[in-house]
Amino acid sequence: MKLTTKEECLNAVDVLENEYDAFYFENKYGDGTHKKEFELLANLKGEKVFNALNWIKNCYDCYYKHENGEDSPFEYLRKVIEKELDYVD
Numbered sequence: 001m002k003l004t005t006k007e008e009c010l011n012a013v014d015v016l017e018n019e020y021d022a023f024y025f026e027n028k029y030g031d032g033t034h035k036k037e038f039e040l041l042a043n044l045k046g047e048k049v050f051n052a053l054n055w056i057k058n059c060y061d062c063y064y065k066h067e068n069g070e071d072s073p074f075e076y077l078r079k080v081i082e083k084e085l086d087y088v089d
Helices: 006-019 025-029 035-041 049-059 062-067 073-084
Strands: none
Touching: 006 035, 006 062, 006 073, 035 049, 049 073
């Protein structure tokens, strides 16, 4: 099994924050446009990782990324990554 690095996880969060649109037809009714990123981040063990990823998958539109603050799911995921994968890289 390939070890996931902190950099890979942080890049996945950045990609979702900058590119993902939950309301795009393929994301709402198809297989999704960012399956790789969601699968990678689903391996994190933070208490609310599942909730953060579900909110992004079902509610997030990158058009409004400027509204993301310190309490956004993206910041939560970054904190979990920093805590869990601090020893990797």
